[in-house]
Amino acid sequence: MSGIPVGQVRPSQLLWTYGPGALVDLPNLSVITMGLDRWDTDRCPPVEEARLLAAVRRILGHQVERLRMPPFLREEGVSPFSAEGRIGVPVRPFPRWLRCVRCGLLAEYDSGLFEIKANPYRPDQTHFVHANCEKGGKSDAVPARFLLACRNGHLDDFPWRWFVHGGPSECKGPLRFFERGASLQTENLWVTCDGCDAARSLVHAFGKEGQDNLPACRGRNPHLDIYDDSCEELARAVLLGATNSWFPITLSVLAIPMEGDQLSQLVADGWKYFEKVKSVEAVEIVVDTLAASGSLPGIDRYDPRDIWKAIEEKRAGKTGTTTVSEGDIKRPEWDVLASPNPPSDWPHFMSEKTEIPSAFAGLIDDVLLLKRLREVNALVGYTRVEAPEEATDPDERPPMADLCRSKPEWVPATEVHGEGIFIRFREDAVRAWESQQVVLDRDRMLLAGHRGWRNARGLSPDQGYPGIRYAMLHTFAHLLVRELALECGYNAASIRERIYASADPASPMAGVLLYTAAADSDGTLGGLVELGKPENLGSLIEQALVRAGVCSSDPLCSEHDPAADRSLHAASCHACAFVAETSCERGNRYLDRALLVGTFDCKDAAFFPLQGERDG
Template sequence: MSTYLVGQVRPSQLLWTYGPGALVDLPNLSVVTMGLDRWDVNQCLPVEEARLLAAVRRLLGPQVERLRVPPFVREEGASPMSAEGKIGVPVRPFPRWLRCVKCGLLAEYDSGLFDIKPYPYRPEQTHFVHSNCEKGKNADAVPARFLLACRNGHLDDFPWHWFVHGGPSECRGTLRFFERGASLQTENLWVKCDACDAARSLVHAFGREAQQNLPACRGRHPHLDTFDASCQESPRAVLLGATNSWFPVSLSVLAIPLERNQLSQLVLDGWEYFADVESADELKVVIKTLVKSGSLPGIERFDIGDVWRCVQERQEGKGDDTFVTEGDLKIPEWEVLTAPTPPTDWPQFMSRPEPPPAAYTGRIAGVLLLERLREVNALIGYTRVEAPEETTDPDERPPMAALSRARPDWIPACEVHGEGIFIRFDEEAVRSWEDIPSVKRRSERLEAGHRGWRNARGQDPEKGYPGIRYAMIHTFAHLLIRELALECGYNAASIRERIYASSDPDSPMAGVIIYTAAADSDGTLGGLVELGKSENLGRLIGQALERATICSSDPLCSEHNPSVDRSLHVASCHACTFVAETSCERGNRYLDRALLVNTFECRDASFFQGGGGGNE
């Protein structure tokens, strides 16, 4: 089988945008990323994060041995014909149907009517051509931009013959795609059979009548070359490049010090390098390599004998691994962030306490400037049509599709380095606010929308509601992200949130980390930490709250009722509260600015009474 380099993406994009089963819409081609079975695992470097690996194993099984970074070309300028230049992720053309841009011929790419024209040194120009086009030799052929997808994660070619002939037909004439009218609306897009002259508009593939005009789902996973005959979901037509064709299901943790001393933590972080070391002399060589490559910063400060004793203890099972059975990934992080003496000099986690803004002393209990942090993300599956909830409970999200045929023994992961601001709310103030009758009414309204939203998707309506505390902190995070993006100089999409919200009396949490999460140098320049200082943070919070009191979509925004349209936000919209999907851990759900400031419709439920500042 011939292989060609057809394009480039960043390794991190293979977790968030173009993972296994996702379509990559290149300038001249459309391809699907193949399953993990086809990836060259020898080109995927390991990532060590014990807590995250333990969480992945709980969901996917104990056979998962490693977290690994997707492959990438390590030699700049390597020839695309060499082995080094062909390092990457395997893909296959999809959809299989192509359209000639001149004569409108519609056929599969492997039907013999099309040829691929590779450009090894300019892969973005690789494309298919219709060699024998009657209107011009070697006319370009582009992907047919219609597909079928279902909630069970299946993806299939659009059934062109079925659609044109209104069901099963013996006719196998060639098909033509053509346009009628000046606009490209679906009613002006037509398909016609050359043999029997049957023709149909694409408008019948969408909307209410689509179920009568489309066949049942075949349960196809093109990235795995498998079919699931048991699928009972109704497929729907989607456009190539639609954002709802692939949603990643991922887990993430912050790399925080969990061991009692720094050496034990370093050995744990770099256990991939130390696991098979058999002597102190061999350890010297390993540490020398780590220091030279900068793979484990800080290890050079310790004596070889001490490192060797620590490695031996862990090899003998004496290391403290009790934390890896923790059910909630965020609880250990919360304990470190709220400790009386948080870590200040760990290689992957440097923090500095900061007094809370004076104007918000009764509301904000503490601020921690995170001068250096590391986040590790792992891709465990994906969904189609509907975005997943941020949950590890399969009952609270759409069905998750697999990344490989067999149960995987490794999972793609990536790590990002950056900086952040941790803000801890006063627990007593939050509890008192939760008991206010008007706040309870806002919670009931949001929960009604939550139940309707889950009912419409066939999920248990009584599960998954994060609570009004979460909605308040989540909205605060969005307002602050929008304000920070105006002043810190970072791309707004590179600023993310991590919410800590729990009303459990045994382990209450009320806080948020606003941090940079870029895989490159963006996010490590110190601008965010500088704005977290008391004099700057107080001003920014005041500006954010004042800006949120009036929305350009008011009064419609402030009067929005989620129980009516079964949505997951109250007084929130793109004009006032929503942020980039890459920044939000809940997909812009569970938001209500009336929980923070007074709005036109509600003036008695705000956590920060008086809108722009201070205590009650």
């Protein structure tokens, strides 16, 4: 299938859904995205973000030189036969086994029994056909929707011959797949062998019974065309399109000013444009192009000779760049957001301080409106079967599978622009609240659930707990996101959160950032900033707290004890505090609305006093 287009996905989906090693379930066939070593890097524009690159190197090694955007078509209506029209990422049909929709024949796509029918003008209609179907003519062939996967990140074809014969067999008869019964439950799905009349239901491939009916994992990495030497993990059957077949491991940072002056920051942000510039005259050409396209706002305000000097200083390593730590990602962001004089007009960071809602002056220390911000995300690996844990120790998450055969020299990244609201809480108010006995009791309850949850998964129970401060700030962010979606018409999935929580006496943090950072225009035209003004923000917080006081699932929700069922949330559920998991940085974990408002079960642990007390 070399050079045949088979479909389209958005560039951001190659980070979050269809990255290397992931299956793309298209309307008429299924393909797997190949490793990074097969991508054309000339079609992958670089992304400059020093802090994110440092964090990626900490995980993958210092050989990583670049962050690059996935390739994408810049224009619509390009001829599919031109070089521009063939831009994309390499894929391969997977699983290899196809099923004829008429006669049920089950065979590999390269067995000579199937033909590919390409449609360059409608790639989504590219499909396989069974050339000589015994029921007459040509009929469509679709992927067999069963696979094998293991916790080590391996993926393999379902062992159809092994399964139907109950183990190794010399029989080479044709296999057929058919449904028996009205429903499509696994007990009604059968595979048979025409050579020896063997037959078996797919119900025997799942659960504990599947452990005895499936072979050991072969260590296959189909996107890399290699097999690992050995794999002792249990291979289990999964369905094509199942969400547990590929979980991305990503890192994200906010682009914040890291240079000593604005021109140096502009040159650093636009280094992909200036990297190969050789003279002042070339700088003039680049600046004119950037000004016309709006790709680097503000660069046209500077003299080309000053820009050339900044370029030479960056090449010589003489710029005032702040040293980037490979550890903490959020700390530098907090330092900028909580600064007494935050940057107000930088290329990718424009902020404005605003007044605090008067009703919350004793609890909120600062509100910052971010009129312009940029978020950069990078893909560093993926897992299968089990999602990666939020633990800071990579050794405690499921084994991370590789994106390419050797150590990667670059990783896929995306950048999105948006706006946001940063709310910083008063440190003295937070510390006074944390010291209350009833809050310490809620802390112990959440910690007990945390330990039980990690014990059940074979993880260290004493690591990874973010603390009661984080749970309170996290819940506040969720309540405000839901209120924005309910009252102001925003799509809740288009608003993301970033929680800054640390009880370290030397450098405490207590704040939340709610921001829009999506590829579409939802929430990027100034609407979120407008809602952050005191006359709007105060009423939104008030409504969020009132709405959180009673949940439609009470009293079950308010009485929920995480220690009893080893869960990671207390008084919270889909009806009151959960948001879309794409918006939440913790997967709807470590939430408890009793930390913010009084509930039926707990009325004294609330950080926010009753409305009458605030008014008084």
